[in-house]
Amino acid sequence: MSLLTLRKSSLAFFLAAFVVLAGCDDNPADHDDHDHDDHAEAEGIQIIDGSTVLYQVLEGAVTCDAAPCGITVAAGQTLNALEVAFIDHDGDEIHAEDLDDEFSLGFSVVNPAVAIVEQNGRFGLNVRGVIAGSTAMQVQLNHDGHADLTSPPVSDASALQITVTQ
DSSP states (O other): OOHHHHHHHHHHHHHHHHHHHHHHTTOTTSOOSSOGGGSOOOOEEEEEETTEEEEEEETTEEEOSSSSOSEEEEBTOEEEEEEEEEEOTTSOEEOGGGSOTTEEEEEEESOTTTEEEEEOSSSEEEEEEOSSEEEEEEEEEEETTEEEEEOOOTTSTTSEEEEEEO
């Protein structure tokens, strides 16, 4: 192989590598195009009834004020104005006024035939028991069109459980 052919091959290799690597910086799959330093960083979720924490997940650990953790409601009854609070890594509440208007609450329930969940205000929920049984729920803090934080998936053993009694 001549020196000129080797130089052309090396140049072509480096140009191809540059094009591939330069394109990686704009990959939308792993860059969300906005800065997270301009808002409080939520790392946990609490579901609160009055002053009682029904469910808290922080760093994967689920805790509550009284066992079993989760929401319990009787069939035909409604728990109104449950508060969804977001907490930082120290377990301190991030107040709603610290979250700008680009933040919103999201949730999904596996079986709405057991319990119906409706949003109440910006970060509140009403839960109505329909029939005796249980279902799982996932809660999320949305920001700018994507989820900043989610509770464990409904298929996970630590997911938020809703139990409806007779």
